Amino acid sequence: MYKVHKISGLRGKCVSIGYLMAYTITEKILLAHTDKKSIAPGEFIYAKIDLALGNDITAPIAIQEFEAAGAKKVFDRRKIALVPDHFTPAKDKKSAEQAKILANFAKKHRIINYFEVGRMGVEHALLPEIGLVGPGDLIIGADSHTCTYGALGAFSTGIGSTDLAAGFITGCVWLKVPETIKFAYSGKLKPWVGGKDLILYTIGDIGVDGALYMAMEFQGEAIRALSMDDRFSMCNMAIEAGGKSGIIEPDEITFKYIRSVVRPSASLGITFGHRPSSVIRKNIARLKSDEGARYYKVIEYDVSKIEPQVSAPHLPSNSGPVSKFKKINIDQSVIGSCTNGRISDLRIAAGILKGKKVNSKVRLIVIPATQKIYSQAIKEGLADIFLNAGGVFSTPSCGPCLGGHLGILASGEKAIASTNRNFRGRMGHPDSEVYLSNPAVAAASAIKGRIAHPEEVI
């Protein structure tokens, strides 16, 4: 039995591949980006990339190495994205110098996808929103949460600055073809439970190295019912289980999202993201794991039993139902980040905070992930709700998520956050603590002054 599949992995370019075996979606995408006839887990490949991403922390090292290697030209100025989002608007002189390295490099090499303050956003919310990433793409990013784009049916993975420098020069990346773990979610979600809770629950089950070096494929009726924003949250945290990537087979929800994303404005010179819907539709039909594809492991969950989750310090795997944590008093609640700073997250939080006040002992910090979300939240009146409740509403930035700025914790302080990591000292002082949750729990906790279930305040 010799099947010939056509996968349109690269933008608009159809690659014909004949193969005997059944493949997972991840293997299909990787194969489409090599000259190989077949592919198998454990094999090393040298793959073509569709996009290479760097930020104000990782790109300066990549640029330094690019120059030290004597490189004169980037492989494709349209396929590089530079997003100064971590310490921007620049928090201090040193951060300003780092950001300047990006701006200068973008100018020198005429990089189209450079996003200055005022047009930028948290990278993993920004790139999908402007159509820079799509189904079937192979994306590398010098940021561990690059795995987010798997939500669109892309293979995307975090790499380091040296990989990024090599990607800038060659347009290629070395990869070990990962084994895939299939996570099958059945049943209907309880109220106030979303993609964030599913991923915290999953990491709690398998541990912070439960998917080490592997692709995490999220499947099942509960995943099909998730919105794009919830899917982004899930794939975003694949790295927190040690995963190489997270991926969800694209479907009509993906397609609808891709059609709706902002057509990049010609005035910004960004035209890269525009792809005809026929190409996308074709991609989506073929980007599925074959029947009989080989999985390292299949893990099944009944989501109807899952409560909103909270992960206690200092590992994302310390998760449990919110009810277990109701005695924990908090000093700060952070709603934002590449995990949960999207418009639906802000709507959920505003729905809870409307007409209510933040507890007098708590600081509420809301950070929309991109400029578009920021402006939308103002238009919809969400910003007013946060301000009237006694919270702050900030310009897009990674901010306090990694202890950068805009809400650093003092010693002994506790925060609940819709972010992705709760390592020791992550949000500030080494003796501070971060509890991870979805935005609804973070909002309810801000009102109560302790970790709370949204039902307690509605």
Place this chain on the structure above:
Amino acid sequence: MRFKGKVWKFKDDVNTDEIIPARYLNTIDPKELGSHCMEDIDKDFSKKISKGDIIIAGKNFGCGSSREHAQISIKGAGISCVIAESFARIFLRNAINMGLPILEIKDISGIKEGDYLEVDLNSGSIMNLTEHKEYKAKLLPKFIQEIIKSGGLLKWIKRRKVKNAN
């Protein structure tokens, strides 16, 4: 390559925020990053160690961020190599690509803090000079060995380019 050094032992799941906290990511200077290495686990770590010392850790060393500041900081502090039961994947890539020697052994429980080790990178032999016991590290795949032998990823690319042109 051979190294000799004193052991500094760490637990499982040492993350990149512990190796080099984000508050120092506004610089790429190896000396400065080295002076803050492992600061949130042990405030005086960088002052206590001597050049050539070795980090020993449990599983999943280097989990978290993709920051190469972690490798720069470890190298900048003067650590010669890291031995762990397993490495997080981005940390592993970065170490290979940047030429920070790393070795994986099955069980670290027999090695104590303060022991002296002699490491032979080529053979993967780790000799505990204090306990007179030898450990064998897992051999890295050929492809990875090639990158390491080239002196890191960028040099490997250069060599590959020359090879393809011929």
